[in-house]
Amino acid sequence: MINDYQQYLNEVDLLIKDHLNKNDVSSKVKESSLYSISAGGKKIRPLLLFKTLKALNFPLELGVPAAATIEMIHTYSLIHDDLPAMDNDDYRRGKLTNHKVYGEATAILAGDNLLTESIHLLSHANYNDAIKINLIQLITNAAGQFGMISGQMNDILSANKEIDYKTLENIHRYKTGKLIQAPVVAAAMIAGASNDIINNLNDFSGELGLLFQIKDDLLDVQGTQEELGKSVGTDEKNQTTTYVSLFGVEGAMDLLKEKETETKRLLYKLKDDIDIIHLEDIISIVVNRTK
């Protein structure tokens, strides 16, 4: 079912590459930015955006620039998270991390670049000004101090500390959740959905983000580096509190089931307004993925 969307995921990729290839002021910063973009990745956020547009019966084509922006921000966050001063990871998406290839200074700049250019791309996209501003407000809110960055900070501060379930979930609501919610709400804004629908989609995708993270924690102990394209067992190595360290593998799998039910419940609230089957798909993709 992901194949129906492949065309649009490819367009996202092309748009990002075209944008970054537009100039030659510095071939090095361009090259290192393109390196991480070209590593591919699951593209779960763009897929979410397109599936939400589909559920709203709106042309998928119109999601491309917003999906590109969010994917660029996701990629920048991975480059910075992988830095020696942060998680110090050597592999990402099956390739050496950015700083392993280009050095730390260039990796920091490549991350800064993808963040800046993500908004630059969006500001030139073919949406009307009101939608562009709504999208920029949404995405910078999700990515900044009110979202991902604060989640990442709190995650770092919790290292080697015992934290409880509520604290852990709150970290993930920001660190992972906000940038999972952003493409869903962005699609609703692009499609001109009502505030009610937007609010319900926001709640649904908030739970989906938590579901995504529980699965991520399970994959870190159950997956292989070959499948995941990144090191496994890093949570234990870094003494990170995870759903698995709190509840064990069995407990985390139970929690995954519970959260899946809750995510579906929130989605079903939208059943009279949108074509929810397209978003049910994504729940299975998140729960059953092996990478």
Next chain:
Amino acid sequence: MINDYQQYLNEVDLLIKDHLNKNDVSSKVKESSLYSISAGGKKIRPLLLFKTLKALNFPLELGVPAAATIEMIHTYSLIHDDLPAMDNDDYRRGKLTNHKVYGEATAILAGDNLLTESIHLLSHANYNDAIKINLIQLITNAAGQFGMISGQMNDILSANKEIDYKTLENIHRYKTGKLIQAPVVAAAMIAGASNDIINNLNDFSGELGLLFQIKDDLLDVQGTQEELGKSVGTDEKNQTTTYVSLFGVEGAMDLLKEKETETKRLLYKLKDDIDIIHLEDIISIVVNRTK
């Protein structure tokens, strides 16, 4: 003459602090972001924005959000430039650098945060949508791969290499120049100036950026750490090619004079359109500053 503008510079400061203080998702990332903002600095970019508004006879108040955005981006770039992987500086604006106080991980996130929140703040500012989009296009262009970041990258790549005057000037056109041009052009956009005026202001401020950098290089050998609030002699220590290393102190002072004349010539082209005296002021401020 800077005193007429102090009220507005204070408002910029307040707006940034209010924005960052709005939430408590992570007190640490907020605190470290505020630390670097509160270090003050010369506020030359906000001043340029207000002086251009004055020259265009437009209310200064309306420049506050755009000036705040540009100052936040400038501050983020300093935090990242100071990192051990980059220039590895211990002092900035008379205080310990961000990573010296908060550690590298937090400093990277504080920089990311100020960049993201700068656009978030602007996207909520009290301009109409068309002006907001124009400003976001201008500022992300100046700060990203088409501007500051590529200049910074090329600067790093030129370390320990012999580069000629043309190459050096090209680095500075991007690394320093673009974010000196941005507030001048932003003011013109806010004031609804004609394309002709915007183009002439763009040329003038491009030269002003180079003038600023020549003075910066001179201060690195002639200034004191006490006055500058940052380490001096770092260019020589880092074997950075500068106008001083290329031409000597006397030669760089001659170049400063030459560039001052050229900057004035470009400004005078605007004498029938705007009240250029306010921008003549800024040329003297740049040339005669001791920090």
